[in-house]
Amino acid sequence: MARSVFDRGALRTEFDNAGISPRFIPIIWKHMLQNPGCDLDDVPSLPSSAYTLLRSKFRSMTSSLISSIESKDRVTTKLLIRLQNGTSVEAVIMRYDTRLGKYNGKPRSGGVRSTLCVSSQVGCKMGCKFCATGSMGFKSNLSSGEIVEQLVYANQFSHIRNVVFMGMGEPLNNYSALVEAIQIMTEFPFQLSPKRITVSTVGIIHAINKLHDDLPNVNLAVSLHAPDQDIRCQIMPAARAFPLGKLMEALQGYQNKSDQNIFIEYIMLDGVNDQEQHAHQLGRLLEMLKVVVNLIPFNPIGTSSCFKSSTDQNVARFQKVLRGIYNIRTTVRQQMGQDISGACGQLVVNLSEQRSAGGASLLTDIEDLRI
Ligand code: SAH
Ligand code: SF4
Numbered sequence: 001m002a003r004s005v006f007d008r009g010a011l012r013t014e015f016d017n018a019g020i021s022p023r024f025i026p027i028i029w030k031h032m033l034q035n036p037g038c039d040l041d042d043v044p045s046l047p048s049s050a051y052t053l054l055r056s057k058f059r060s061m062t063s064s065l066i067s068s069i070e071s072k073d074r075v076t077t078k079l080l081i082r083l084q085n086g087t088s089v090e091a092v093i094m095r096y097d098t099r100l101g102k103y104n105g106k107p108r109s110g111g112v113r114s115t116l117c118v119s120s121q122v123g124c125k126m127g128c129k130f131c132a133t134g135s136m137g138f139k140s141n142l143s144s145g146e147i148v149e150q151l152v153y154a155n156q157f158s159h160i161r162n163v164v165f166m167g168m169g170e171p172l173n174n175y176s177a178l179v180e181a182i183q184i185m186t187e188f189p190f191q192l193s194p195k196r197i198t199v200s201t202v203g204i205i206h207a208i209n210k211l212h213d214d215l216p217n218v219n220l221a222v223s224l225h226a227p228d229q230d231i232r233c234q235i236m237p238a239a240r241a242f243p244l245g246k247l248m249e250a251l252q253g254y255q256n257k258s259d260q261n262i263f264i265e266y267i268m269l270d271g272v273n274d275q276e277q278h279a280h281q282l283g284r285l286l287e288m289l290k291v292v293v294n295l296i297p298f299n300p301i302g303t304s305s306c307f308k309s310s311t312d313q314n315v316a317r318f319q320k321v322l323r324g325i326y327n328i329r330t331t332v333r334q335q336m337g338q339d340i341s342g343a344c345g346q347l348v349v350n351l352s353e354q355r356s357a358g359g360a361s362l363l364t365d366i367e368d369l370r371i
Contacts, residue, residue: 001084004062004145005032005040005054006152008184014057020050028054030189036152037061063149068157077157083146087139089119089168091150093158114158118150120178121169126202126238128223130267132301133168142169144180151185162196166221171199172207179214194218200265203242208250212257220254221263221294222247226273227281235272235307248285255289261329262289267296268310268318279318283326293322293330 003010005028012022024046031043040054066080066088077093094115124131125138154160163185165171171178178199185192194217201208202223211220226232232239251262264286268274286293295318298309310318315332322330 002059002062003057004143004149005029005058005060006145006148006184007143008180009144011058014053015050018049018053020047020053024050026188029184032060033152033155033189036156061149061152062143063146063153065153079150079153079157081150081153083122083140083142085140087122089122089142089146089150091119091154091167092117093154093160095158112158113161114154115162115164116151116154116160117164117167118147119167119169120147120165120171120174124169125173126170126236128202128225128236128238130225130235130269130298130301130305130307135301141174142177144177144184147177147181148184148190151190161192162198163192164198164200164221166198166200170202170204172201172204172211175207182215182218198263200263202236202238203247203250205242205246205250208247208254212254216258217260219260219263220258221265222251223265223267224282225265225267227278227285231273231278235269244285248289251289260290262291264291264293265296266293267298268315269298270308270310270314272307274310274314274318276317276321279321280325283322283328286328287326291328293328294333295319295330296333 005011008025011025011028015022015025027045028040028043031038035042037060040058040060041051043054046054062084063081066082068077068079070077075095077095079091079093080088081091082088094117095112096115119142121141122139123136124133126134127137128134151160151163165178182194182197182199184190185197186194194215198219198221199211199215200221200223208220211218223236224232225235226239226244229239229244232244255262266273266282282293295315297315298307300307300309319330319332322328
């Protein structure tokens with residue numbers, strides 16, 4: 001299979017072997033970003049051996065954009081992207097107006113910033129019981145190039161300023177591709193600030209332990225979802241392999257190095273983890289960390305789901321305990337893009353049967369912290 005020119009490692013190795021300078025790589029990327037999908041022969045000013053090599057082993061884009069669907073309010077655009085191996089992933093663009101809060105109507109110059117939610121795997125093997133992606137099982141890993149190509153496509157719709165790894169898959173289970181993709185996104189010509197990139201994980205401890213060394217300044221979001229090991233195991237099978245006590249130690253270690261807030265995601269499931277005593281347990285659990293808690297309304301994932309969303313009243317009570325008693329910054333995730341199922345964290349792609357899975361918003365609240 002041909003590789004993406006955004007598979008940096010592969011391109012560097014091939015250039016190296018052919019004695020071509022790696023300084024041509026950013027030139028190729030810049031041209032690709034400006035002319036997505038163009039012929040590799042159209043990239044200007046490369047040595048002739050580079051054209052031959054590119055033609056035989058690489059593609060400008062290995063994935064193809066199948067469709068883009070915009071929500072009625074035009075805040076959210078969902079991109080459906082088919083990969084070379086025939087599977088598909090989704091990426092979701094969210095637009096916000098920095099002055100108006102939410103983008104509303106026409107873009108105003110300088111005021112609109114966009115966040116892209118990217119996928120890192122097709123499916124996911126972690127099997128969280130509330131997650132539509134989890135119900136698919138694991139299908140395949142995306143290459144770094146396939147992750148970056150989502151950003152290339154999205155940039156045609158909106159100027160992307162933030163990237164969150166909250167689409168399909170568990171990014172820390174595809175570690176080397178994740179690291180390479182983020183490095184590319186922070187280099188020329190993309191030049192995103194690492195502070196505007198957020199990696200969300202179910203809590204893969206060994207990967208969290210090395211994340212800061214490999215990707216300093218990137219934000220970490222942890223899908224905690226439960227205040228104790230028992231409840232966590234009930235709703236997240238991966239909690240058995242990555243026990244809560246050990247996960248908290250890893251987060252403490254991460255924070256000692258990074259000094260950034262850690263985002264804690266907590267999905268509110270009626271009667272499961274949303275009672276007042278759970279808020280107290282969570283407050284005590286997080287006491288030693290610098291965190292922002294993001295309470296996520298559960299989006300029903302179909303009839304097979306045995307969970308219900310918490311009532312607004314329970315969410316408000318939970319938030320009040322965390323804020324008032326434990327002094328923890330706590331936000332409630334807004335719902336957006338429901339009419340197009342633009343749901344980060346619950347994307348299931350099946351071209352023949354594209355089921356609406358509701359619509360969790362992408363982290364408006366997390367992004368708002370960095371205006
Ligand atoms: N695998 C990573 C990132 C993708 S999931 C992780 O689990 O963190 C992104 C977020 O969406 C996670 O916090 C996940 O728990 C959440 N999510 C999954 N299913 C959901 C649902 N049905 N309703 C609301 N949020 C959901
Ligand atoms: Fe995988 Fe995240 Fe879904 Fe869990 S919530 S199954 S880790 S994508």
